[in-house]
């Protein structure tokens with residue numbers, strides 16, 4: 001391929017990327033679409049191609065710039081027979097530069113106005129996590145490798161859980177109608193079978209391929225389930241981890257954690273009165289290696305799915321449940337022994353006995 005052919009190719013690509021950047025930018029602006037379809041990258045590519053084009057024609061550019069010294073008049077510049085009339089005159093050239101500069105300034109100005117209008121972290125994360133929203137930094141970042149979706153504590157004592165099957169509670173429609181957030185619990189003891197059903201509803205394996213009761217983006221299962229046991233038949237009070245693969249509990253701590261839970265829940269008494277408290281944690285990397293910027297969205301959504309399953313399972317068994325989003329993260333993480341970064345608590349739920 002000769003230099004001229006290469007230049008034709010560069011000009012064609014320049015035209016395509018420029019048109020693409022312009023049209024997608026216009027659509028994004030007019031209809032409020034996110035910066036989708038690599039609009040920004042098309043713009044960068046177009047600029048790079050312009051530079052290559054100028055480089056490939058550097059002699060002509062230099063000749064063009066040299067040909068008309070300041071103040072020289074058109075008639076005084078007789079064209080040699082080989083010299084072609086320029087495609088664009090000096091005025092046109094200046095106008096093109098001015099228009100471009102104006103476009104850049106307007107773009108900068110609107111971007112800044114937009115930033116100022118919604119200068120809050122929620123919005124920033126939402127924007128950043130849109131496809132292509134993180135720009136080059138997202139593209140070039142190392143998002144790490146895939147961790148196992150099963151966490152286990154190999155040194156912890158194991159307690160097998162009863163089979164959760166065979167129970168017929170409320171119809172789904174009835175459970176949905178009856179579900180309320182219940183915060184007043186009466187003293188009593190939860191059976192191990194009831195706890196097993198709640199855990200199965202939360203994260204139990206329901207399919208031979210390893211799929212679980214609650215949906216998960218890419219079946220990556222970033223949420224771990226811990227149980228703080230206050231009153232369950234056959235279990236010492238303390239902290240347990242649900243070993244999903246074996247439908248078993250791993251005993252992490254034996255202790256009365258009622259007051260610790262109330263403190264961690266910013267004084268919400270129900271965390272000490274319920275028979276059990278579920279703590280859902282997120283291991284972000286399980287989702288991040290594949291879904292990158294969007295991982296945090298997915299993880300929280302998944303915790304919500306699990307929470308709803310616990311709510312409905314509890315309602316179906318005649319128990320009360322309540323979600324808890326207001327808690328001291330560091331306190332809860334310390335209580336579980338997780339670092340708050342690789343793994344962090346995202347959601348709490350209480351389940352307890354109700355007056356009949």
Ligand SMILES: Cc1cc2nc3c(=O)[nH]c(=O)nc-3n(C[C@H](O)[C@H](O)[C@H](O)COP(=O)(O)O)c2cc1C
Pocket residue numbers: 179180181182183268322323324325326327
């Ligand atoms: C994400 C989330 C966080 C919540 N956090 C708390 C909480 O910290 N304390 C509490 O008493 N209720 C909490 N709730 C329960 C809501 O207050 C309850 O769902 C709402 O009042 C509607 O009532 P209902 O669940 O009976 O329909 C939370 C609910 C959700 C979905």
